[in-house]
Amino acid sequence: MGKTLAEKVWDEHVVRSAEGEPDLLFIDLHLIHEVTSPQAFDGLRLAGRQVRRPDLTLATEDHNVPTLDWDKPIADPVSKTQVDTLRRNAAEFGVRLHPLGDVEQGIVHVVGPQLGLTQPGMTIVCGDSHTSTHGAFGAIAFGIGTSEVEHVLATQTLMQAKPKTMAVTVNGSLPEGVTAKDLVLTLIAHTGTGGGQGYIVEYRGPAIEELSMEGRMTVCNMSIEWGAKAGMIAPDQTTFDYIEGKPEAPTGADWDAALEHWRSLRTDDDAEFDKEIVLDASEMTPFVTWGTNPGQGVPLGASVPSPDDFDEPNDKVATEKALEYMGLEAGTPMRDIKVDTVFVGSCTNGRIEDLRLAAEILQGHTVADGTRLLVVPGSVRVRLQAQEEGLDRVFLDAGAEWRGAGCSMCLGMNPDQLAPQERSASTSNRNFEGRQGKGGRTHLVSVPVAAATAIRGTLSSPADLTPIG
Amino acid sequence: MEPFTTHTGVGVPLRRSNVDTDQIIPAVYLKRVTRTGFEDGLFAAWRGDESFVLNQPEYAAGTVLVAGPDFGTGSSREHAVWALQNYGFKAVISARFADIFRGNSGKSGLLAAQVDEKVVQRLWDHLEQHPGATVTVDLESRTVRAGEGPEAIEDSFDIDDYTRWRLLEGLDDIGITLGHDADIAAYEATRPSWKPATQHA
Numbered sequence: 001m002g003k004t005l006a007e008k009v010w011d012e013h014v015v016r017s018a019e020g021e022p023d024l025l026f027i028d029l030h031l032i033h034e035v036t037s038p039q040a041f042d043g044l045r046l047a048g049r050q051v052r053r054p055d056l057t058l059a060t061e062d063h064n065v066p067t068l069d070w071d072k073p074i075a076d077p078v079s080k081t082q083v084d085t086l087r088r089n090a091a092e093f094g095v096r097l098h099p100l101g102d103v104e105q106g107i108v109h110v111v112g113p114q115l116g117l118t119q120p121g122m123t124i125v126c127g128d129s130h131t132s133t134h135g136a137f138g139a140i141a142f143g144i145g146t147s148e149v150e151h152v153l154a155t156q157t158l159m160q161a162k163p164k165t166m167a168v169t170v171n172g173s174l175p176e177g178v179t180a181k182d183l184v185l186t187l188i189a190h191t192g193t194g195g196g197q198g199y200i201v202e203y204r205g206p207a208i209e210e211l212s213m214e215g216r217m218t219v220c221n222m223s224i225e226w227g228a229k230a231g232m233i234a235p236d237q238t239t240f241d242y243i244e245g246k247p248e249a250p251t252g253a254d255w256d257a258a259l260e261h262w263r264s265l266r267t268d269d270d271a272e273f274d275k276e277i278v279l280d281a282s283e284m285t286p287f288v289t290w291g292t293n294p295g296q297g298v299p300l301g302a303s304v305p306s307p308d309d310f311d312e313p314n315d316k317v318a319t320e321k322a323l324e325y326m327g328l329e330a331g332t333p334m335r336d337i338k339v340d341t342v343f344v345g346s347c348t349n350g351r352i353e354d355l356r357l358a359a360e361i362l363q364g365h366t367v368a369d370g371t372r373l374l375v376v377p378g379s380v381r382v383r384l385q386a387q388e389e390g391l392d393r394v395f396l397d398a399g400a401e402w403r404g405a406g407c408s409m410c411l412g413m414n415p416d417q418l419a420p421q422e423r424s425a426s427t428s429n430r431n432f433e434g435r436q437g438k439g440g441r442t443h444l445v446s447v448p449v450a451a452a453t454a455i456r457g458t459l460s461s462p463a464d465l466t467p468i469g
Numbered sequence: 470m471e472p473f474t475t476h477t478g479v480g481v482p483l484r485r486s487n488v489d490t491d492q493i494i495p496a497v498y499l500k501r502v503t504r505t506g507f508e509d510g511l512f513a514a515w516r517g518d519e520s521f522v523l524n525q526p527e528y529a530a531g532t533v534l535v536a537g538p539d540f541g542t543g544s545s546r547e548h549a550v551w552a553l554q555n556y557g558f559k560a561v562i563s564a565r566f567a568d569i570f571r572g573n574s575g576k577s578g579l580l581a582a583q584v585d586e587k588v589v590q591r592l593w594d595h596l597e598q599h600p601g602a603t604v605t606v607d608l609e610s611r612t613v614r615a616g617e618g619p620e621a622i623e624d625s626f627d628i629d630d631y632t633r634w635r636l637l638e639g640l641d642d643i644g645i646t647l648g649h650d651a652d653i654a655a656y657e658a659t660r661p662s663w664k665p666a667t668q669h670a
């Protein structure tokens with residue numbers, strides 16, 4: 001029997017396997033940030049250990065760095081301590097760090113791919129659940145806890161039980177104006193937030209193949225939101241074209257050797273998955289969440305559901321609670337929901353393609369009165385690229401705030417937060433209670449919906465906009 | 470990690486059940502960036518109360534905690550184990566532990582000894598009648614001992630073989646993996662040259 005993509009990559013990284021024990025996996029790339037690494041480094045220090053492979057380790061500052069005044073000392077003491085600690089640890093243990101102010105600084109999951117460090121067939125880990133993003137390149141990539149961070153630092157390996165594999169096949173083509181974000185939100189509403197538990201998921205099918213690398217990253221990014229261990233997509237010409245020429249991409253004979261190997265990284269025709277899901281992209285529409293987990297979503301054209309729409313008692317209660325927290329009435333058309341803040345950014349939708357799309361829609365429009373629009377590039381490179389293309393002018397002319405790079409309002413660890421009961425339309429990945437600020441109410445949306453919502457002040461898609469001139 | 474064979478130290482009777490990790494160390498104490506120094510947050514809410522057991526001088530130097538059933542439930546924070554260790558505890562005795570707490574303890578070298586509920590009762594009575602009395606936890610023979618003469622307490626405790634072996638050898642996960650260093654080195658030697666690196670020689 002053949003092997004799935006996930007099995008191929010897994011098997012290539014087994015350092016040691018023994019009956020009844022988890023596999024010992026070699027880790028090709030370990031990404032680090034300021035929040036989940038301090039105790040791991042301290043653990044090394046207490047035990048007198050070293051970082052085994054600094055050359056396979058990369059650190060950035062992203063989770064709680066400010067997106068304004070980034071050239072001044074960080075005002076929040078806890079954030080400052082974490083950032084300072086990362087800098088000290090990186091220096092002491094010889095780890096490459098891109099600190100605030102550096103041209104390569106940014107969200108760890110944006111920086112890896114843009115440096116060309118994320119490549120097909122790798123194992124990539126980080127103390128962050130959205131590490132699944134890197135699976136878009138055909139890598140096995142997943143988030144780990146702080147003791148595992150320490151384990152990888154010391155040994156460059158992890159003990160892991162082999163997960164099951166699942167295929168999500170998406171047939172057809174996404175209609176005009178419907179994005180990878182809508183696709184994955186639709187999928188999560190379909191499976192529920194626990195549907196992927198215990199699986200490495202491979203996204204495949206024509207609709208997936210048609211996605212850009214940015215779109216694929218958006219899909220893989222949100223794998224964790226339906227419980228999957230990791231999400232991956234087989235590498236193809238789109239992948240190779242994206243990597244070629246990136247700073248850390250192989251060159252010359254190395255490129256040829258790499259390419260030859262990468263082309264073998266696809267699921268064999270006779271391989272079997274433990275589970276399969278099939279979806280049709282051609283029926284998908286802009287999709288938005290109404291509740292407090294990413295599975296609580298509906299098409300933009302639908303209305304807020306009622307607890308009575310659900311059969312399961314648990315779902316009824318969850319719906320009731322979510323509606324109360326979100327301050328929503330069942331039956332309200334989603335398009336009537338007024339939004340205070342629109343956030344374009346995060347490792348889900350903070351790449352250059354996302355900003356181009358937002359600018360294209362905002363061009364010539366202005367942000368609605370009473371609504372603020374925050375545009376936060378995923379990395380300094382993305383910010384510079386956007387400025388080179390004049391996107392910043394479009395944002396500023398529309399009345400948006402054009403910020404520095406980082407996680408920002410995705411999780412509100414820095415000053416970019418929602419006030420209690422403030423409502424946002426956000427291109428990020430989590431709408432949990434309080435995620436974007438205590439009491440804040442989050443609707444997860446795609447980039448086009450975010451941009452159109454900023455212009456109209458209510459949840460909208462570009463189709464709702466009055467043509468200019 | 471230090472090997473753990475046997476330990477004798479002042480026993481602390483904590484007459485409470487369902488001690489969750491928020492009570493062991495409240496979330497506000499988690500902002501630290503080290504693995505040490507969490508002792509000030511240990512049982513923070515209770516230590517404000519003068520009559521709390523650790524506030525009594527006889528027990529202040531305790532190293533063996535004797536607690537009610539379902540110790541360590543709630544959030545999976547490893548800080549709960551660190552806080553106990555930072556304070557000086559080497560072992561916790563209880564009739565039942567939450568799984569994650571037990572797992573985290575084994576990884577960090579804190580002995581979680583599961584005994585019969587009656588043994589906990591007898592230890593509590595003994596430690597309260599003789600404040601500052603010691604308790605011995607012998608991992609080799611899997612026994613707890615306290616007191617002398619006719620009142621002496623001696624009973625066995627449960628711990629799984631794998632955790633016991635790790636504690637006796639003083640092996641943490643990293644130590645065990647480093648035991649396979651030759652396998653790791655052999656794997657590294659076969660990695661293709663085109664794999665990316667963050668630093669170049």
Ligand code: SF4
Nearest residue numbers: 130346347407410411
């Ligand atoms: S952008 Fe959000 S989801 Fe992504 S790494 Fe930062 S905090 Fe996590």
